[in-house]
Amino acid sequence: MQLATWNVNSIRARHRHVHHFLERREPDFLLLQEIKCEADAFPEQEFKALGYHAEVVGQKAYNGVAVLARHPLEVRQRRLPRLKEGTGDARYLELAAKGLVLIDVYVPNGNSGGEAGFAAKLAFLSHLAERLDALLGEDQPLLIGGDFNVCPADEDAAPGALAPEDALVRPESRAAFRRLLWLGLTDAVRALQPSGAAYTFWDYQGAAFDRDVGLRIDHVLLSPTLAERLKKVEICRAERAAEQPSDHVPVLVSLD
């Protein structure tokens, strides 16, 4: 079984990239973030023609997540439980499929809106931890993938890519991410590549990709039984070299 996560930075700008990725890699599931449209503008028919169902949580202009699947999907949650009203952006989709719980997440960046914006990011991560703790308590196979907007360790940000006070590398952000791992989740990339650069994002500016000034912020986390089934992880860097690429690339995991 293959599952991938990809922040596409607008599905309308990137539908052809997604189309080609599905044709080439044929993942069972593809978790998309930053589709940047409302659900009715999502190009569902294009992907249906390739054999993929879609579940979409959209909003106008910003954010938005969607899951494409070759298998039937059952929606469990369209927003993160316990999040305060007014912070209910389209950032969370929880599904059941093939005996798994699948979660697609787009964590707030936390750099805009001053300290209140940063606090909202931490609140989101805290509610996410509570939700994952409850699901892990049910002892179901669980995978969460998405753009977590956290570089977990120093080696996950290229030297000079970010200021020390950036919301992606602040100690509080890293602590919130570690808390997810301490629930019993496995970071799929680090399970198979314990150290070294494994970037998933390169800024559009300053020739960041050419200079390999990247960040590792897109993650796939696995519950214990799924971690035992982990066979392969591929960060699809070639996607960043495409014409009009997203600034993020897919992270593709293979499970027995």
Next chain:
DNA sequence: ATGCCGGGTCCTACCCGA
């Protein structure tokens, strides 16, 4: 240290991303 890119929308100057 960002707003040099590149999406978006109140259609065009400005917001947002990481």
